[in-house]
Amino acid sequence: MARTAAALHILVKHQNQAEDILQQLKKGAKFQTLARKYSLCPSGKKGGDLGEFRQGQMVPAFDKACFRGEVLKPQIVKTKFGWHVIKVLYRT
Template sequence: MVKEVHAAHILVKDEAKAKDLMAQVQAGKNFGELARKYSVCPSKKKGGDLGWFRRGQMVKPFEDGAFSAKKGDVVGPVKTEFGWHVIKILEQR
């Protein structure tokens, strides 16, 4: 069972932009570059990298998306109170 996830994300304010970014990532665009350019989260400076977290540290919809995926997966768009997220799973342990 996965206890911790190391993830990056791109946070935007509308679903259409999140869907567009998801499509770009799936087409092979660099996730970190997209995060630096489009994300409204301060993590954009680090390519969206959020570091390691366990259950209970993130808002539930984000956490559910992150913990339902496998290393290397990109999930989204996921809606939270902060906006729309595209989440990339970097590592699990």
Template sequence: MARTASALHILVKDKALAESLIAQLNNGAHFDVLAKKHSTCPSGKKGGNLGEFTKGQMVPAFDKVCFTGELFTPHLVKTKFGWHVVKVLYRT
């Protein structure tokens, strides 16, 4: 079972915007460009890069996607912070 993961994310307040961002990513948009433009998280300035983190470090819904979701595929996750577009890069 994976103990660490690395992911990119874009945090927005609106589900419709999050879904639009996923559609743009699926049509070839660059994650870092969208993160810098739309993310309300400080990581947006770094293209949404969260770096490597351990299992249980993130809120449960986010953690679940990072440790069970398909790699390199944009996922939509709702947390108390808002709507996240999450792209898991790897697990170790």
């Protein structure tokens, strides 16, 4: 089982905005560009880069998506902070 992961994310307030961002990504938009433009998280300034983190370090829904979801395939997750578009870069 993976113990660490690295991910990019974009935090927005509304599900429809997260879905719109996901569609833009599917059409070839750059994740980092969209993160700088839309993300409410301070990590948006770094293209949404969260760096590497340990399992259990993030809120449960986010953690589950990062450690059980597909690598390199953007997905949407809802947490108490809002809606996240997450792209897991790798797991170790």
